[in-house]
Amino acid sequence: MTTERPVLLPETSNIPADAFGPSPSQTVGPYFHQGLIHGFQGHQSAVGHVTVDPFSAEAGGVPGERIRLTGQVFDGDGVVIPDALIEVWQADAFGQYVHGPDAVFTGFARTHTRTPEARYEVHTIKPGAVSGGAPKLWLWVGMRGLLTHLYTAVYFSDEDNRTDPLLAAVPEARRSTLIARRQELPAGVTYAFDLRMQGEGETVFFTP
Amino acid sequence: MTHSADPTAQTSTGSPHPPHLYPPYTSSVKRAPHELLMPLPDALRDHGGPVFGRGLLRSDDFDTTRNARVNGEPLGERITVRGRLLDSSGRPIRGALIETWQANAAGRYVHQHDRHDAPLDPNFTGTARMLTDDRGEYDLVSIRPGPYPWGNHPNAWRPAHIHFSVFGTNFSERLVSQMYFPGDPLLAHDPIYQGIPDEKGRARLVSAFDLSLTQPGWALGYRFDIVLGGSAATPFEEPDHDD
Numbered sequence: 001m002t003t004e005r006p007v008l009l010p011e012t013s014n015i016p017a018d019a020f021g022p023s024p025s026q027t028v029g030p031y032f033h034q035g036l037i038h039g040f041q042g043h044q045s046a047v048g049h050v051t052v053d054p055f056s057a058e059a060g061g062v063p064g065e066r067i068r069l070t071g072q073v074f075d076g077d078g079v080v081i082p083d084a085l086i087e088v089w090q091a092d093a094f095g096q097y098v099h100g101p102d103a104v105f106t107g108f109a110r111t112h113t114r115t116p117e118a119r120y121e122v123h124t125i126k127p128g129a130v131s132g133g134a135p136k137l138w139l140w141v142g143m144r145g146l147l148t149h150l151y152t153a154v155y156f157s158d159e160d161n162r163t164d165p166l167l168a169a170v171p172e173a174r175r176s177t178l179i180a181r182r183q184e185l186p187a188g189v190t191y192a193f194d195l196r197m198q199g200e201g202e203t204v205f206f207t208p
Numbered sequence: 209m210t211h212s213a214d215p216t217a218q219t220s221t222g223s224p225h226p227p228h229l230y231p232p233y234t235s236s237v238k239r240a241p242h243e244l245l246m247p248l249p250d251a252l253r254d255h256g257g258p259v260f261g262r263g264l265l266r267s268d269d270f271d272t273t274r275n276a277r278v279n280g281e282p283l284g285e286r287i288t289v290r291g292r293l294l295d296s297s298g299r300p301i302r303g304a305l306i307e308t309w310q311a312n313a314a315g316r317y318v319h320q321h322d323r324h325d326a327p328l329d330p331n332f333t334g335t336a337r338m339l340t341d342d343r344g345e346y347d348l349v350s351i352r353p354g355p356y357p358w359g360n361h362p363n364a365w366r367p368a369h370i371h372f373s374v375f376g377t378n379f380s381e382r383l384v385s386q387m388y389f390p391g392d393p394l395l396a397h398d399p400i401y402q403g404i405p406d407e408k409g410r411a412r413l414v415s416a417f418d419l420s421l422t423q424p425g426w427a428l429g430y431r432f433d434i435v436l437g438g439s440a441a442t443p444f445e446e447p448d449h450d451d
Contacts, residue, residue: 005290006420007343008290008291008433012416012418013292013416013431013433014412014414014432014433015411015433019408019412021435022296022437023224023385023434023436024409024410024413025225025226025385026226026386026401026404027233027384027400028373029371030321031317031321032384034317034318034334075238075239076238076239076242089255091255100259101263108258131251138379140379142384144235144239145233145235145236145238147225147226147227147228147230147233147236147403148223148226149383150241151248197239197241198240198242199242202243203241204246205241205246206245206248206249207245207248208247208248208380208381208437
């Protein structure tokens with residue numbers, strides 16, 4: 001894209017100066033996968049430029065434990081939700097958030113539940129701890145029915161999470177909703193993490 | 209269908225964003241959290257966000273009138289949409305990924321679950337991707353989408369809209385929204401749009417027709433700026449004006 005076009009002036013904006021403020025969220029709707037094509041639909045890996053599986057040889061140089069994060073999303077009736085969009089943002093194995101388009105490990109992954117069993121799955125590297133907290137990764141969640149997205153944090157059942165200040169701020173009875181359960185499966189290390197949008201066992205959500 | 213709205217439910221009072229529970233939008237009733245939401249820790253703003261390189265994009269990714277052609281041009285009104293991506297202080301956000309998706313001119317999505325009885329267009333998928341330039345600007349070429357019926361309530365129609373997915377400078381700014389068209393009579397009847405709590409916020413999602421953005425003899429032009437970040441706790445600096 002070149003910049004030889006005329007500059008877009010503030011005075012011709014659709015957002016007048018006296019109404020300046022954040023653009024409100026709207027639902028991702030039921031058809032978001034249509035917009036996530038060409039390597040982005042089912043972009044289930046936080047490693048590689050577009051879709052490098054961290055279990056693959058191409059990602060061989062990326063340090064850290066290869067893990068799968070998988071689960072389902074349930075509504076207030078306990079019915080599985082088949083159209084949730086889930087994004088992951090996380091640090092690498094050293095606890096560093098990566099910046100830059102050329103990094104093999106990007107820290108970002110995208111998945112959804114328009115799958116058999118309405119199950120999402122992310123292949124990634126287990127993140128290292130960041131400045132005093134326990135290792136965690138961030139989830140961004142959008143779906144039909146949510147006008148505004150939500151965030152949640154995923155901790156790991158095999159870590160000492162007691163010193164994490166964010167988790168400590170969560171009411172004790174609800175902390176377990178943020179902890180993914182480690183399972184040693186034939187396919188490799190898998191962490192199970194379901195989301196419950198509403199009611200019994202409701203996941204703790206964060207909002208900006 | 210009855211709504212059993214929980215009076216103790218979380219609402220987004222003071223937020224620019226719609227509340228999670230908004231019973232006129234039927235799908236929200238069983239999917240909105242009931243518990244209070246916690247504020248995102250400030251630390252997340254220090255961890256940046258995903259960065260996407262130009263290598264991710266193909267040259268015609270920004271132009272849905274070209275990027276899905278099979279045997280001809282897609283049908284419908286050609287439009288150009290230009291805008292600026294800004295942070296909460298009004299500064300441009302450069303190199304940010306914007307992804308769009310939309311229905312075709314007849315109001316039909318290329319999606320296996322869209323059963324709306326309107327024709328598909330063999331030369332149109334309605335998806336685009338752009339990176340903002342060094343002025344924070346993006347440039348989308350597309351077909352004006354048609355409104356389409358949905359099952360929220362009897363005779364429900366979504367206003368014509370383009371879905372916008374935007375990454376900011378940090379992951380707490382991640383936003384998915386929709387762009388609407390000026391003067392659309394369906395906006396008044398749309399619970400997704402009306403879920404936005406204040407009138408100024410609603411107005412920000414309506415693009416402006418701009419004659420200077422048209423491509424003469426070829427396409428009409430619309431202006432659509434997007435402002436990221438900011439929350440109930442973030443005061444926006446507004447210029448003085450007389451109320």
